[in-house]
Amino acid sequence: MLDTFRAYGGTVTDSPLFDGYGPVAGHDEMYGPSGVRGLYRTLYAAFATMSPEEVRQRADGLASSYLEQGITFGVAGEERPFPLDIVPRIIEAEAWDHVEAGVKQRVKALEAFLADAYGAGELFRDGVVPRETVVTSHHYHRVVAGIEPSNGVRIHVAGIDLIRDGEGEFRVLEDNARVPSGVSYVMTNRRAMSGGLPEVFADHRIRPVAQYPHRLLRSLRAAAPAGVADPTVVVLTPGVYNSAYFEHTLLARTMGVELVEGRDLVCHGGRVMMRTTEGLAPVHVIYRRIDDEFLDPLAFRADSVLGVPGLINAARAGNVTIANAVGNGVADDKLLYTYVPDLIRYYLGEEPILRNVDTWRCGDPDQLEEVLDRLDELVLKPVDGSGGKGIVIGPSASREELDDLRRRLVAAPRDWIAQPVISLSTVPTLVEGGIRPRHVDLRPFAVNDGEDVWVLPGGLTRVALPEGELIVNSSRGGGSKDTWVLARPTEPLDAEPELDPMTTTQTMAPVSVPSEEA
């Protein structure tokens, strides 16, 4: 093993860290058929020259700095430091171009779909998707039909979950058009890694991620109700006990806007206002991190105390923009997922750039039959689940679990889809015994400001720490990795458009005035 590394890695010493790395079944992003891939050589060489103690020390440093800063994740009511692996994941510029184009295309198609599904319904007439598929989704909310977003955007932020299959091809695993979370860790991971691994960091040209809050704020301001020149944007959180509370505070802080809870807002005469020490102040755009069902007790769950009574009415009156739009969950529905390639062809007239994972629709009697036959070799997913909840992996399920699954499947086939077991790609990850291959996925984040869909270079890489584990999710003990998208040698790294100075009053950033001589 080490011989191979030495042959292809150049200046490599015998490092016990990589003992037992490979040969890897499936696609390993560092170790290819002929040794360490060029993309990872610098990184590999840097780690191989460090002693295991030093690598551990640096990893401990990352964890303790996260704990100190309160960069934590709520697991069953307990705060834990968000796990960040010391080994970054690297994606080359060309591969990223492909991902970026694919994510943009996907978001555009989903926007068109939502506008159509809650509007004219042409896709039903043209037979692209059966109407029942949409209206039977638990996330279809008739109450918002006819609410037209002022700049046409419903998916202000999207998280498109990707995996790389056995051949290394990026495939779409699911779409998140409701309230995708995790972007705060992309930003904090980057900051932490530049401190934890400075030499390696400096040897790569990495596309920055710090501009995300600017992009988000710009898209939220662009979505303001018509006629509001200087909108007040707020972030709406369920409160400190929410597992993503850290993210809500980070986004509010870095955008320079208020972080509000439901009880801070009141609706009056179709307008939304927040209670301040100087009385009520109007609110125009709400970046909400509360699920639809809890948003407005008048429209949804009457027992919700997290939301704001009258919010949906205010949105209907066109006085406030709710981002992401209410009802977007139909686009996340895993049954709809199976139609997304058709939606791309139908609305955009293009072939999908990123392929789906092969999927059986259990609601279709023929496909259900095949799924029931092969239950022990497939992965079964509830159509409206997220965070890995309710997923059954056939090959590792017990007889009883499969029998139970079979009963539930027959009782409510619409609620399930099935997929083959995919061997997710692996990347080097620090675990107990050293650096080992572990399965990863990737959630790139896309921000839509109505003119263009912008994709954050990188996104959140989640890694499953137990050997062979295929579900990568923070709520199931997964870790994360800083994801480095490399820039081309000639590409400037700070090519960030400034916010229009006329519309930045809320950010409270001093607007620099160029001097006449300059």
Next chain:
Amino acid sequence: MLSRIAESLFWIGRYLERADDTARLLDVQMQVLVEDPATDELSSCRQLFAVMGIEEYAGVPNRWTMLDLLAYDATSPSSIAAVIGSMREAARSAREVLSTDVWSAINTTWQGVPAVTSMRPVEMFNWVRRRTAMIAGTADDSMPRDQGWYFYVLGRSIERTDMTARLLSTAASAGGTGIAWPNTLRACGGYESFLRTYRGIETDSAAAEYLLLDRWFPRSLVSSLTEAERALQRLDITGRRAGFRDEALRLLGRARTEIEYRPLGEILETMPFEMERLQRVCAAANDAITSRYFAQEDWHTWRGRVSL
């Protein structure tokens, strides 16, 4: 600024000061117990419990139960451990307006609590005072002087008034032993400056005067009341030239003048009574601030001010 956030900042100020002052108060009490074996431990601890508002206590008041109730036991709401926990909760819900430095100073303090509760009392008191000084210093260096700052300062100075009143009560009732007042001065960090001010003349009444009335010493009652009044004036946007709209300002201003412009002898004669009255003023001011700025029960009276 959001009312909820303003309230959190106000309470961060209160809890920060409470943790600090509780450590100072316990420090004095422990030293009195150690240095003067003649002290009646039972009655002096019972006295301290009463001063700290612990009216009913099933066990025997002694130095160990005192340390548990007021320092170590996180389930006792008056303990330093619990107060630091509450401070951190308040900081968490105002996370987005705190600078990262202030937040991590508070967060690491809270994370340090479990380790500290196994320290010896004196070490723990020192630790608490160092940590609170660090949080206060970081806040002073990094928080902009906006409304939020003044709510924080208001919380701190009201708590400091309240706790200094308790400290003075304790010292006064332990008076006559000759060690309570010097220790109280030391606990306030003002022993040396007191000696300089009074040219080494150490009397109980001079010490009381210094802690009650000195306009230059930042922990004196008059100083902390003045600080609270200033913060309230900065927060009042109505800009009145005469009279007052603010009930809290009226309460605190009147309490201050009553102390500041009365002969010292009169106050000293009825010290515990005066100090208790001051604590009631602090509680009433707290309620007035809450209903004006935080609860906004009368929000509809403000509707005319909202420009839509």
